[in-house]
Amino acid sequence: MDLTLIDETTKVSSADQAEIEKILNFAASKLELPADTEMSVTFMDNKGIQEINRDYRNKDQATDVISFANEENMAEEFEINFAELGEEMPRDLGDIMISIERAAEQAEEYGHSYERELGFLAVHGFLHLNGYDHMTEEDEKEMFGLQKEILDAYGLQR
Numbered sequence: 001m002d003l004t005l006i007d008e009t010t011k012v013s014s015a016d017q018a019e020i021e022k023i024l025n026f027a028a029s030k031l032e033l034p035a036d037t038e039m040s041v042t043f044m045d046n047k048g049i050q051e052i053n054r055d056y057r058n059k060d061q062a063t064d065v066i067s068f069a070n071e072e073n074m075a076e077e078f079e080i081n082f083a084e085l086g087e088e089m090p091r092d093l094g095d096i097m098i099s100i101e102r103a104a105e106q107a108e109e110y111g112h113s114y115e116r117e118l119g120f121l122a123v124h125g126f127l128h129l130n131g132y133d134h135m136t137e138e139d140e141k142e143m144f145g146l147q148k149e150i151l152d153a154y155g156l157q158r
Contacts, residue, residue: 001028002090004040009100012043016118023119027126027150036090039129041122042097049099064102065121067128070094096125112158119156123147 003024005017020041028037046062054060056068070092098121107117127143134140151157 001025001033002036002038004038006040006042008042008044008048012100016115017043019115020118020122023150023154023156024122024126026154027123030150030153031130033130034091037093038090039093039126040095041125042095043100044097046099046101049097049102052097062099062102064099064106065125066097067125068095068097069129069131093126093129096122096129098122098125110158116156116158119154120147120151123150 001024003021005021007017024039024041049064049066050060050062052066053063057066098118100118103117103121104114107114110117124147127147132139132143132146134143
């Protein structure tokens with residue numbers, strides 16, 4: 001997978017970035033995504049993610065992770081059927097934004113490591129980019145079950 005990592009905070013260690021890259025590649029293999037799949041992850045602070053949350057979701061507060069799924073938006077806007085395109089172009093899943101400040105706060109709140117929380121948020125956002133959601137009880141059960149399966153198989157249990 002072609003993964004672009006952007007650290008707007010300059011506070012995410014190269015080891016943490018490498019770990020996020022590994023877990024997302026692991027998740028991509030679990031979903032059997034094509035090797036030329038593309039996506040990005042941006043690490044930001046609470047102020048930055050609050051601005052995005054306000055501007056794009058009309059929620060003027062910091063959050064932990066936000067995902068913007070390119071295929072979903074492009075399919076709606078341009079009426080593209082990505083399955084019909086086959087291997088003509090790489091899949092660009094979209095973008096994940098993670099607040100490292102919220103990740104640290106939540107790690108402390110939930111009593112596990114910062115690295116585990118960062119991995120959890122990355123996988124959560126990744127699943128959103130791949131069409132999973134938790135708006136209904138059934139969807140939540142499916143998404144959270146897959147999320148737990150990926151994290152456990154990777155070795156990031158609570």
